[in-house]
Amino acid sequence: QVTVRESGPAVVKPTQTLTLTCDFSGFSPTASGTCLTWIRQPPGKALEWLARIDWDDDTYYNTSLKTRLTISRGPPRNQVALILVNVEPADTGTYYCARMRGYYRIDYWGQGILVSVSS
Amino acid sequence: QSVLTQPPSVSAAPGQTVTISCSGIFSNIGNNAVCWYQQLPGTAPKLLIYDNHIRPSGIHERFSASKTGSSATLAISGLQTGDEADYYCGCWDGDLKIYLFGAGTKLTVL
Numbered sequence A: 001q002v003t004v005r006e007s008g009p010a011v012v013k014p015t016q017t018l019t020l021t022c023d024f025s026g027f028s029p030t031a032s033g034t035c036l037t038w039i040r041q042p043p044g045k046a047l048e049w050l051a052r053i054d055w056d057d058d059t060y061y062n063t064s065l066k067t068r069l070t071i072s073r074g075p076p077r078n079q080v081a082l083i084l085v086n087v088e089p090a091d092t093g094t095y096y097c098a099r100m101r102g103y104y105r106i107d108y109w110g111q112g113i114l115v116s117v118s119s
Numbered sequence B: 001q002s003v004l005t006q007p008p009s010v011s012a013a014p015g016q017t018v019t020i021s022c023s024g025i026f027s028n029i030g031n032n033a034v035c036w037y038q039q040l041p042g043t044a045p046k047l048l049i050y051d052n053h054i055r056p057s058g059i060h061e062r063f064s065a066s067k068t069g070s071s072a073t074l075a076i077s078g079l080q081t082g083d084e085a086d087y088y089c090g091c092w093d094g095d096l097k098i099y100l101f102g103a104g105t106k107l108t109v110l
Helices: none
Strands: A002-005 A018-025 A034-041 A048-054 A057-063 A069-073 A077-082 A095-101 A105-109 A113-117 B009-012 B018-023 B035-040 B046-049 B063-068 B072-077 B083-091 B096-101 B105-110
Touching: A002 A095, A002 A105, A018 A034, A018 A095, A018 A113, A034 A069, A048 A077, A048 A095, A048 A105, A048 B096, A057 B096, A105 B035, A105 B046, A113 B072, A113 B096, B009 B018, B018 B083, B018 B105, B035 B072, B035 B096, B046 B063, B072 B083
Parallel strands: B009 B105
Antiparallel strands: A002 A018, A018 A077, A034 A048, A034 A095, A048 A057, A069 A077, A095 A105, A095 A113, B018 B072, B035 B046, B035 B083, B063 B072, B083 B096, B083 B105
C-alpha cells in the first residue's frame, strides 16, 4: 500500500527558509521511472507544479521558482525534502508531495500541508 | 497564467454529459501523455485519467478522455452531484522540462 505524507511548519516568516519533508512507503524510490514531486496550491487557486526528483537523482524545477527551490533525497531512503528560500506571502498555500510514475502521471498524493507565510 | 488552457467552469444537470477541454501545444500535449485530476472540495487531487485515456483502477467508466493533436478532452457522463469538483489537466512539457497543470475547471451539477 502506497502512502505519502508531508510534514513541516504551519507558519513561516517572510524572508525565512521553508523546509518540508515527505515520508513515503509502499514503493521503491529507485525503481526505474519513479519520481517524487512537489505541487502547491494557493488558497482558492490552481495547482502549481514545483519540483521533481527522479529515481536516478535527476532533478527538475518550476522555471520561475528554480533559484529558490531545492528538492533532495534523504537519508532516510524513504524521505524527500523540499527547501524554499526567502519566502514571501505569495508562497502561502497547501503543499503536496506525490509519487510520479513514468515521468508524467502523478498517481499518489499526500494529504497536503498548509503553510502560511506571515510576520 | 497556465500554458494549458481550460474553461474556468462548466455546468450540467444530473444525468447529463459534460466535457472539459484542455488545449496546449506540441511540446506538451502534442508530444506527451495527458493526465486528468479530480479535486473534490477540501481534499487532495486524485488521478482520474492517465496516458490520455486510461482509467486507474477504481475510477468509474463514466469518466472518459481523449486526445487529438495538442488538445485533450475529459467527458463525464451520467453526472452526479458527487462529481462536483475542480478538474485539472496535466502534462509534461518536453521543451521547458517542467510539469504543467491547466488552471482548472469547476464543475457544477445543477
